[in-house]
Amino acid sequence: MQRINKNTPTGNQIIDVVLNSAWSQDEQRYEGKIYYGLLNDVSRIQLKNLFLVEQNSKCCYCLKDITADDMSIEHIIPQNISTEDFNTYLVVPELTENVVHKNTFDRNTHNIPPQRYPHDLGYNNLIASCKSSTHCNNKRGNAPISPFIYDDEMIQSISYEPTGSVFTTLAELDALKLNNDFLKMIRRLWHLIADKIESLEEIINANALQNVVDEIIVNEGEKYIETFSGESSKVAVIFQYKWFFNYYRQNNN
Numbered sequence: 001m002q003r004i005n006k007n008t009p010t011g012n013q014i015i016d017v018v019l020n021s022a023w024s025q026d027e028q029r030y031e032g033k034i035y036y037g038l039l040n041d042v043s044r045i046q047l048k049n050l051f052l053v054e055q056n057s058k059c060c061y062c063l064k065d066i067t068a069d070d071m072s073i074e075h076i077i078p079q080n081i082s083t084e085d086f087n088t089y090l091v092v093p094e095l096t097e098n099v100v101h102k103n104t105f106d107r108n109t110h111n112i113p114p115q116r117y118p119h120d121l122g123y124n125n126l127i128a129s130c131k132s133s134t135h136c137n138n139k140r141g142n143a144p145i146s147p148f149i150y151d152d153e154m155i156q157s158i159s160y161e162p163t164g165s166v167f168t169t170l171a172e173l174d175a176l177k178l179n180n181d182f183l184k185m186i187r188r189l190w191h192l193i194a195d196k197i198e199s200l201e202e203i204i205n206a207n208a209l210q211n212v213v214d215e216i217i218v219n220e221g222e223k224y225i226e227t228f229s230g231e232s233s234k235v236a237v238i239f240q241y242k243w244f245f246n247y248y249r250q251n252n253n
């Protein structure tokens, strides 16, 4: 798993413009919903480009390669959450210093920048996920997870087994479904690939990757052979998870 270091001042500036658009000069208060839907196309693109830099173009959870077009914006603290559950996330400075529950945000004081942002819009509460429907942001919904991406100890506690399973003693991440069959299969393959080759450059094109995969899936069972060999091989998908090459190179022995 990778720790995310946010460029908070730059991100906050994008959100300041968004928040300012909700201020009513006549009423002297923030009108309507103070929520994520206030982001327009321009602010959305600015955010996505920042995320790509901060996250090394990886999904915050499964570490798949992502692009601005192939990304969903994830709220670490879910949009729909009680104030009581909200407080359970306030265990890392990135969140305690940046956000308040949107229902407790002061609507009557026009300070830009505000001291803290409503959590639907707070920059540090927003990160980039893949768009998968079987894991990560879209699968999670409003379910609780730990804010592990900001916690070095929790990150250290997360390990990937040679079988491809994710294991952790500290972080709550069940709702992300990172142990589904597909992701385990991909990580298992990277464990085997890292045993076989020394550099990613050896498998930079699909043919070279296919050759290596053909040699290692022979003993891995039907599921692998159906998915990653022959005419309809999904071998190119494996390369989107190349983050795991270095992980297993460092942890295989």
Ligand SMILES: [Zn+2]
Residues within 6 Å of the ligand: 059, 060, 061, 062, 063, 064, 129, 130, 131, 132, 135, 136, 137
């Ligand atoms: Zn993902």
